[in-house]
Amino acid sequence: MARYEPIKECSDEKEDAGMADREGIRRDDVDVEAASAIRISEPTSTIVACDPSEEDPSPVPPDKSQPRQRLASLDVFRGLTVVLMILVDDVGGLLPAINHSPWDGLTLADYVMPFFLFIVGLSLALTYKKLSCRASATRKALLRTLKLLVLGLFLQGGFFHGVNNLTFGVDIEKIRWMGILQRIAMAYLVVAVCEIWLKGDDHVTSELSMFRKFRFQWAVVLVLVILYISLLYGLYVPDWEYQIPVVASSSELKIFSVKCGVPGNTGPGCNAVGMIDRKLLGIHHLYRKPSYARTKECSINSPESGPLPSDAPPWCQAPFDPEGLLSSVMAIVTCMVGLHYGHIIVHFQEHRDRIRQWIIPSFCLLFLGLSLDFFGMHVNKDLYTFSYMCVTAGAGGILFTGIYVLVDVYGYRWTTMVFEWIGMHALMIFILLACNILPILIQGFYWKQPQNNILSLMGV
Known part of the structure; x- marks a missing residue:
């Protein structure tokens, strides 16, 4: 039976650091906790760091005779995912083939969120490979989760609506509670707590012994x-209704009634994911431009956005949050899969062992997900279905394995230096480009009239 260390009280940070030094652990191995895969932190941490000088935990125990090395493939994978996010955000509207799938199906854009979550889990395994105080680590994880939630609410809650017409500002009535960073925060907290508290002290010598060590996490x-x-x-999803302003009038509202009355429906209008969000979050606090507005039922230009067909169903203009509460449950599972891949780095030092233990479950997940889709459990990003989790987590494992072989095994870091740099500065890039901060900075400073901004001086 696995034994667990008693909870230790930590008197101060100096004692914590001293214990880490005596055990051969760097300070950041104890203190640095991942808050998201896109480095919502200073650029040189695993994901979120307390000190800009901290570095990623190394995948191998420290060797005093040799300098510690970063796991370069993790930075490259993170940077590649950020580039993919920017690509689909900027080009997806022009190329529907890479834009988010309107409902069922999978496109290039639909891999971004699972890849971020996969990196979160993988990084957490490296961060918490050694712990001097579980209670202290838990407190820090809770604090960093709160910081990430607040950051996500500020950046994606709707404060910066109307960027193009220079009317951005705070809109509390329609603030969006959920978002990318909020989902990452939820997954991070659950997985961090599991990694801190739900692992035994079994000595890992094989795949079976590693399963025994982390059996409660798999539970x-x-x-x-x-x-x-x-x-x-x-x-059971009952009938529901919503209101939207009439285009010709700013005060008049049009009411739409959606007929459901069915259980287990996975269509856009009558699924349990949307029902839970409407009940708990409020329909006015959900995302107002859902992907299903580009389905054939809702757009004459599908899969692009377009005018509504004459016989469009009533749910076409309803808000729906792709980062909702129930769908985030399965997102946490993606993060747990990444955690398992990180455990392989920590407990197996040979490249051959790591690659074998990554590639086999990756292909198994991919095969399982595609099989479930074939038999009716469709791959769906907005619902974050189990089949979607399997396919995207398997694809993430395969991609990470390939990057690891290229960068960390054969040492071709020069071919991926750009992605590695982006991965190390992903917070700055995410905020400036993906959260509309750069357009606000460029257009927000003007002379007398909003139109006389920096862009007008540049002739744009």
Whole structure:
């Protein structure tokens, strides 16, 4: 039976650092905790750091005779995902083939979120490979989760609406509670707590012994999958209605009634994911431009945005949050899969062992997800279905393995230096480009009239 270390009280940070030094652990191995895969932090941490001088935890135990090395493939994978995010955000509207799928199906854009979550889990395994105080680590994880939630609410909550017409500002009535960073924060907290508290002290010598060491974490995964599937396919979705302003009038509202009255529906209008968000978050606090507005039922230009067909169903203009509460349950599972891949780095030092233990489950997940899609459990990003989780997590594992072989095994870092740099400065890039901060800075300073901004001086 696995034994667990007693909870230790930490008197101060100096004692914590001293214990880490005596055990051969760097300070950042104890203190640095991942808050998101896109480095919502200073650029040189694993993901979120307290000190800009801190570096990523090394995948191998420290060797006093040799300098510690970063796991370059992790930075490259993170940077590649950020580039992919920027690409689909800027070009997706012009090329529907790479834009988010309107509903069922999978496109290039639909891999971005799972890849971020995969990196979060993988990084957490490196961050928490050694712990001097579980209680202290838990407090820090809670604090960093709160910081990430606040940052996500500020950047993606709707404060910066109307950027193009220079009317951006705070809109509390329509603030969006959920978003990319909020989902990452939820997954980070759950996985961090699991990694801090739910692992034994078994000595890992094989795949079986590693499963025994982390068996309680796998039990959490099983519970989350069962919970999600049970709610998605078992909850009864009643009829519901919503209101939107009439185009010709700013005060008049038009009411739409959506007929459901069915359980287990996975269509855009009558699924349990949307129902839970409407009940708990409020329909006015959901995302107002859902992907299903580009379906054939809702756009005559599908898969591009366009005017509504004459026989469009009533749910076409309803808000729906792709980063909702129930769908985030399965997102946590993606993060747990990444955690397992990180465990392989920590407990197996040979490249051959790592690659074998990554590539086999990756292809198994990919095959399982495609099989489930074939038999009716469709791959769907907005619902974050179990089949979608399997396909994207398997693809993430395969991609990371390929990058690891190229960069960390064969040493071709020069071919991926740009992605590595982006991965190390992903916070700055994400905020400036993906959150409309750069357009606000460029257009927000003007002379007398809003139109006389920096862009006008440049002739744009």
